[in-house]
Amino acid sequence: MTSKQLNHFLEENLNVLKENGLYNEIDTLEGPNGAEITVNGQKLINMSSNNYLGFANDVRLKTKANEATDLYGVGAGAVRTINGTQSIHDELESKLADFKQTEAAVAFQSGFNCNMGAISAVMNKKDAILSDELNHASIIDGCRLSGAKVIRVKHQDMDDLRVKAKEATESGLYEKVMYITDGVFSMDGDVANLPGIVEIAEEFDLITYVDDAHGSGVMGKGAGTVKHFGLQDKIDFQMGTLSKAVGVVGGYVAGTQNLIDWLKVRARPFLFSTSLTPGAAAACIEAIDIMSASTEEHDHLWENGRYLKEGLSALGFNIGKSETPITPCIIGDEKLTQTFSKRLTEEGIYAKSIVFPTVPRGTGRVRNMPSAAHTTEQLDKVLAIYKKVGNELNVI
Numbered sequence: 430m431t432s433k434q435l436n437h438f439l440e441e442n443l444n445v446l447k448e449n450g451l452y453n454e455i456d457t458l459e460g461p462n463g464a465e466i467t468v469n470g471q472k473l474i475n476m477s478s479n480n481y482l483g484f485a486n487d488v489r490l491k492t493k494a495n496e497a498t499d500l501y502g503v504g505a506g507a508v509r510t511i512n513g514t515q516s517i518h519d520e521l522e523s524k525l526a527d528f529k530q531t532e533a534a535v536a537f538q539s540g541f542n543c544n545m546g547a548i549s550a551v552m553n554k555k556d557a558i559l560s561d562e563l564n565h566a567s568i569i570d571g572c573r574l575s576g577a578k579v580i581r582v583k584h585q586d587m588d589d590l591r592v593k594a595k596e597a598t599e600s601g602l603y604e605k606v607m608y609i610t611d612g613v614f615s616m617d618g619d620v621a622n623l624p625g626i627v628e629i630a631e632e633f634d635l636i637t638y639v640d641d642a643h644g645s646g647v648m649g650k651g652a653g654t655v656k657h658f659g660l661q662d663k664i665d666f667q668m669g670t671l672s673k674a675v676g677v678v679g680g681y682v683a684g685t686q687n688l689i690d691w692l693k694v695r696a697r698p699f700l701f702s703t704s705l706t707p708g709a710a711a712a713c714i715e716a717i718d719i720m721s722a723s724t725e726e727h728d729h730l731w732e733n734g735r736y737l738k739e740g741l742s743a744l745g746f747n748i749g750k751s752e753t754p755i756t757p758c759i760i761g762d763e764k765l766t767q768t769f770s771k772r773l774t775e776e777g778i779y780a781k782s783i784v785f786p787t788v789p790r791g792t793g794r795v796r797n798m799p800s801a802a803h804t805t806e807q808l809d810k811v812l813a814i815y816k817k818v819g820n821e822l823n824v825i
């Protein structure tokens with residue numbers, strides 16, 4: 430028998446979500462994630478994944494994953510501190526450190542739990558964290574978990590950061606003060622002003638933490654936003670995911686040997702959750718090897734990004750101020766945005782609508798994530814469909 434309290438809670442809250450159109454029906458992909466996907470038997474051009482370099486279904490990564498599975502097994506068998514570190518995990522971490530040009534790196538099972546673990550391993554209730562107001566949910570939750578005082582900083586506003594950094598450091602209220610930011614903001618595609626941030630961080634001795642989930646593989650010829658600005662030895666935490674451009678699953682922090690040593694004894698997801706599978710670790714290593722050897726996929730991603738942006742702009746769409754291949758089409762009204770996305774799907778494009786509360790009210794958008802795997806033919810088809818639906822719904 431299930432609890433009456435629980436049933437009441439679930440029914441009431443699920444109904445509220447459904448009545449307000451906020452209940453998210455999850456689509457199932459019948460096959461791999463790639464430039465084209467199949468949903469409910471319909472083939473669609475996929476403009477919604479973070480599979481920037483097309484690695485999620487790349488034969489080179491799949492081969493390495495299969496080989497590692499044969500060699501090491503399907504699971505690591507235990508949390509890493511007890512019995513679960515295999516040589517493939519060590520190899521992944523040293524590859525990550527080399528790629529990020531840091532002394533060391535530590536891998537986690539996901540980007541989300543990496544932020545939960547890494548922030549709370551260093552910051553505590555005697556500290557303060559200055560956090561860009563548009564930071565990702567995993568940063569917000571990691572900051573909350575740490576118990577530190579969280580001070581929101583206006584998005585990409587260096588004046589606000591300076592004022593708040595001065596207040597926090599001079600107040601005498603906190604032992605340590607950190608500034609944390611996304612490297613690339615995934616809803617708009619803008620890039621954190623890391624040179625400006627470093628200047629302020631140096632002035633006030635802030636700890637710096639960059640979540641480069643959307644910058645890794647995309648910025649800095651693949652090595653990320655910190656490398657793009659040449660600030661490898663100025664940023665304390667270079668956090669990233671292995672689930673987006675790398676195409677697999679996992680997260681990591683790259684930094685000094687002392688920082689990584691500390692995370693390995695204090696970051697709770699590392700200590701209390703079984704590690705990445707050997708197959709996942711091997712596929713990630715292959716992705717890093719490919720990115721280190723050539724910028725072919727990276728360059729193709731950027732070419733496709735430019736092509737799509739130019740095409741949508743020429744059609745008269747508002748594509749915001751993205752500095753990366755992420756291409757939002759800002760429609761504004763929430764309902765219209767949802768109708769727009771639905772019509773795109775009917776015509777053959779999978780591009781999800783993103784509305785309040787994920788983005789500010791009145792800035793509903795359909796977000797396009799071109800990848801290295803898209804062909805020009807596919808992008809031309811996307812532009813033709815955008816034109817048709819844009820005219821039909823009076824968006825252009």
Ligand SMILES: Cc1ncc(COP(=O)(O)O)c(C=O)c1O
Pocket residue numbers: 539540541542544565567611615640642643670671672673678679680
């Ligand atoms: C900025 C940012 N950080 C962290 C994450 C979490 O990464 P993962 O999906 O690897 O858990 C995401 C994923 O959406 C993200 O966009």
